[in-house]
Amino acid sequence: MKRRDFIRVTAAGSALLGAPGWMTACADWDGRDPLKVAESVGAWLMAVSRQERRSPTWPVVPAEGEAASVNLYSGTPGVILFFLELHHATGNPDYLKTALEGAFLLQGAYLEGPGWAMAAGVPADDPTLIDPGLYTGQMGAGFALAETAIATGGDIDPMGAMILFDAVSAVNQEVGEGIAWFEDDPDTASYDIISGSAGIGLGLLYAHDRLEFVEVLDSAVRAGRYLMEKGRPAGEGLKWPISESNPRLYPNFSHGTAGVSYFMARLAEVTGEQEFLDASIKGARYLQSVARCQDDGCMVFHHEPGGEDLFYLGWCHGPVGTARLYHQLAKVTGDTEWSDWVLRSANAIRNRGIPDIRTEGYWNNVSQCCGDAGVGDFFLSLAAETGDLSYRTFARELADYVLAEATGNDAGLSWSQAEHRTQPEFLQAQTGWMQGAAGVGAFFLHLDGAEKGRAPLIRFPDSPWLG
Numbered sequence: 001m002k003r004r005d006f007i008r009v010t011a012a013g014s015a016l017l018g019a020p021g022w023m024t025a026c027a028d029w030d031g032r033d034p035l036k037v038a039e040s041v042g043a044w045l046m047a048v049s050r051q052e053r054r055s056p057t058w059p060v061v062p063a064e065g066e067a068a069s070v071n072l073y074s075g076t077p078g079v080i081l082f083f084l085e086l087h088h089a090t091g092n093p094d095y096l097k098t099a100l101e102g103a104f105l106l107q108g109a110y111l112e113g114p115g116w117a118m119a120a121g122v123p124a125d126d127p128t129l130i131d132p133g134l135y136t137g138q139m140g141a142g143f144a145l146a147e148t149a150i151a152t153g154g155d156i157d158p159m160g161a162m163i164l165f166d167a168v169s170a171v172n173q174e175v176g177e178g179i180a181w182f183e184d185d186p187d188t189a190s191y192d193i194i195s196g197s198a199g200i201g202l203g204l205l206y207a208h209d210r211l212e213f214v215e216v217l218d219s220a221v222r223a224g225r226y227l228m229e230k231g232r233p234a235g236e237g238l239k240w241p242i243s244e245s246n247p248r249l250y251p252n253f254s255h256g257t258a259g260v261s262y263f264m265a266r267l268a269e270v271t272g273e274q275e276f277l278d279a280s281i282k283g284a285r286y287l288q289s290v291a292r293c294q295d296d297g298c299m300v301f302h303h304e305p306g307g308e309d310l311f312y313l314g315w316c317h318g319p320v321g322t323a324r325l326y327h328q329l330a331k332v333t334g335d336t337e338w339s340d341w342v343l344r345s346a347n348a349i350r351n352r353g354i355p356d357i358r359t360e361g362y363w364n365n366v367s368q369c370c371g372d373a374g375v376g377d378f379f380l381s382l383a384a385e386t387g388d389l390s391y392r393t394f395a396r397e398l399a400d401y402v403l404a405e406a407t408g409n410d411a412g413l414s415w416s417q418a419e420h421r422t423q424p425e426f427l428q429a430q431t432g433w434m435q436g437a438a439g440v441g442a443f444f445l446h447l448d449g450a451e452k453g454r455a456p457l458i459r460f461p462d463s464p465w466l467g
Contacts, residue, residue, distance in 0.1 A: 034444040034451075035089060037403060037413065041441030042086050042095065044412030045079055045431060052119040055105035056098060058431040059121065068121025069432065070109050071128050072140025073194070073369075076102055076120065078433025080144050081458055084151045085445045088457040100155055103148040107160040110141055132168040132181050133190075134199030134461060135434065139168055143203060146211055147458055158211060165207040168200060169219040178226025179219060190243045191230055192250075193259035193462055197223045201263050205270055206461040217270070224267045227260055228279050237286030238279060248303045251290060252312070253321025254369075257283045258300075262462065265328040277332060284325055288341070297348030298341065302361065312361035312421075313352060315374040319345035323378065327385075328464040346382055349375060350394065355401035363424050365417045366402045368439035373402060376443050380450050381465035392450055399447050402440060415440055 048062035057068045058079045069075025080102045087095035108116030114124030122128065131137025142164035149158035172179040180197055182189045190196030204220035207213040231238035240260040241249050250256030261283025268277035291298040292311070299319045302310040312318035323345035330338035354362055355372055365371035376398040383391035406413045407429065414437045416427040430436030446456055459465070 047411035073135040074432035077144035082438035133195030136195040139203030198263040238282040299348040373443035
């Protein structure tokens with residue numbers, strides 16, 4: 001009997017006998033209630049939290065006693081966003097209280113000095129605290145603080161988020177016609193979504209649009225000009241490395257051309273400037289030129305040189321992320337060519353036989369970054385955009401697989417998984433958004449919302465999807 005079949009049977013029997021909470025969640029899944037799964041995730045996150053200054057913080061890997069993190073990728077900001085979404089789905093004020101308390105400690109870590117940082121679980125000299133990145137530092141923390149302020153009606157002052165956005169905007173270097181961050185440090189400077197100029201620029205656009213912080217728009221525009229200067233000709237298109245010091249070129253979203261091009265398309269949408277749209281289209285043309293197409297699906301390899309036969313499927317290095325560029329171009333240009341490439345990306349994923357077939361680029365990982373949760377959210381977004389419910393059905397199939405891979409106890413549900421493809425045997429249960437329970441739980445919340453007509457509360461700065 002397959003593991004997921006065993007879990008279904010066990011859960012169904014336990015529901016009759018009086019099961020612990022996580023088993024009840026699994027049983028409810030058979031009754032098509034992903035919300036119960038998400039609540040069980042919330043229970044686990046609370047069980048492993050640490051209380052400091054009457055506020056929770058979350059270790060990255062609780063079982064190993066690993067330190068907490070205050071970045072969006074793996075730390076407290078992502079957990080806060082999960083609890084905001086959980087309150088949005090349930091109306092339970094306890095979830096909103098948890099998010100608010102976590103946000104107070106997060107804000108203190110960045111703005112109030114060493115004592116607050118240590119209370120949040122990070123050393124006072126943690127480089128995250130001065131890192132401007134979207135997923136690695138200040139920009140992501142500002143995003144979480146801003147969303148908390150909006151969701152709570154100002155119970156936490158949005159000024160904390162604006163201070164972070166302003167600090168990132170101001171701490172830059174003049175480079176050519178634009179600006180950059182850490183340009184003088186080739187080991188730190190990056191162009192990408194995760195920690196580099198493209199992600200920072202998207203965070204600034206978020207502050208401009210969401211908080212009406214108009215003063216930061218100029219910095220976003222100048223970051224775009226810097227990135228245009230860094231683009232490398234590739235036939236009739238353009239491509240971007242992760243940085244000048246990294247010899248690999250990653251074409252897809254998180255670290256490469258698709259992410260930089262997406263930022264350019266967002267700049268074009270906000271400013272109306274044609275040069276940004278032209279740069280974005282040139283990036284997309286390069287991706288089209290190297291895409292491997294079979295039947296009705298197309299996707300782009302992991303890296304060059306040497307990775308032309310390796311294909312990831314997720315947000316990180318795969319069609320889930322790269323489709324964001326195509327969708328954004330469809331929005332800005334109105335050209336159906338780009339929406340067609342979104343569908344080609346989706347078809348390429350389905351043609352790989354997931355979730356049951358795991359490949360080198362789709363390993364034992366169910367996360368938002370690299371695995372099933374991120375793919376599932378992509379298909380939920382497609383269902384909302386197109387009205388094609390077969391995409392939602394596929395997302396539910398993915399959710400069924402994800403639930404079967406869960407680890408459960410009286411505390412709730414979590415997932416032990418391999419973050420890195422090259423270490424498939426190194427399994428950890430993380431708390432955060434991109435590789436942990438918060439992001440996986442959010443996928444179940446989004447599935448519940450899709451089936452009940454409730455749109456997600458939070459839209460990430462690098463997402464073009466509305467639902």
